[in-house]
Amino acid sequence: MDATLGDAVSEAIEDIEIPLLLEALYRRYHYDFRHYARASIKRRLHQxxxxxGFASFSAMQDAILQDPAMVPRMLNYLTVQVSDMFRDPSYFRAIRETVIPHLRTYPSLKMWIAGCSNGEEVHSFAILLREEGLLDRTMLYATDINPAALAAASAGVYPLDRIKAFTTNHQRSGGKSSLSDYYTAAYGRAVFDKSLRSRVVFSDHSLVTDAVFAECQLISCRNVMIYFDRPLQDRAIGLFRDSLPRRGFLGLGSKESLRFSEHNRAFTEFVSDERIYQRNDQ
Known part of the structure; x- marks a missing residue:
């Protein structure tokens, strides 16, 4: 068989196998990746x-259906767990300088970090809120679909070689203290103070299948929806809309936007360069 023809046949078979694998994962375990951006999910499944060590996606599907222990291993490939503390420092500076003054007017606050991964953003916001004197009256909900990521986030332990980048980001975000005030270093690891997590609830939640669970004055969901197809993006944004009170805030990733969403009219650009939006009366 001609090599080009063989590649085309192999790709055609994969285009049948992959949707079946994702359907099996959903029906058997209720993890729904069926509406993730196809190019992204295909790349991760290949990895x-x-x-x-599977010869085909069909063999992978059979293993997943027969062995529940395979699922956590699969989730580590299908979910994104790469982040930094105070990633995109200008975003956190904008939150600090433009959003925090509004949040100060509330006697108590709720914040939702959707797709919290290994907890870098959770700790970033906990530190920011402490520096601004708001942590003690804020409840933070940190959600993800990956149990291993949630466990890592709730532990608050990161390799020491990542701290230099974390520290630089913190300084550039307008940090009012030294990042070293919030962790202890030992055995090549940085262990962040558990008091930072005293106001955090870590929970399994899927933007694909789950419903609104709380009203929050600030929602941060960054670099998650870039992996969704358009209908799924609209579903997630609808959840955020329904979770925010009037004048509540939504922060997205630098490559994400509400511009083409069916829920666009429910939001006003607040800091357009940083993808920070405010819920309006629509």
């Missing part, structure tokens, strides 16, 4: 298949 999983190669590193887990």
């Amino acid at each position: 999983a298949r190669e590193q887990l």
